[in-house]
Amino acid sequence: MKAKLGVSALVVLFLAGLWLIAAPFAVGYQPRGAAYADATVNDLWLGxxxxxxxxxxxxxxxxxxxxxxxxxxxxxxxS
Known part of the structure; x- marks a missing residue:
């Protein structure tokens, strides 16, 4: 049971990281073709x-x- 909970938490963290990478572009606070905003750089590194x-x-x-x-x-x- 503990192993399933741990793996589930790791999968959720992995998906959260992928979301942080995609969020600036999916949500639209990073304009297309513009220099990366500080928030975008932060999301990319942290994600x-x-x-x-x-x-x-x-x-x-x-x-x-x-x-x-x-x-x-x-x-x-x-045996």
């Missing part, structure tokens, strides 16, 4: 960092889960 860190955490969790499943398979095969 990129949030999405990147949460993506790495999801990959690490998936690798750990795969390693555990592989270990269980070896244990069953040895």
């Amino acid at each position: 990129g960092a949030l999405a990147g860190v949460s993506f790495v955490a999801i990959v690490v969790y998936a690798a750990d889960a795969l390693r555990e499943l592989t270990g269980r398979g070896k244990h069953v095969a040895d």
Whole structure:
């Protein structure tokens, strides 16, 4: 149960990071063709960092889960 909650939180954080990256353009407070406003630069850096860190955490969790499943398979095969 805790693992599902943690992975769900990581997915939500990843999606929030993607939204921060897309928000200046989707909402329209970054005019097309204009120099990036300070708010846009902030959203891009923060969203990129949030999405990147949460993506790495999801990959690490998936690798750990795969390693555990592989270990269980070896244990069953040895029996």
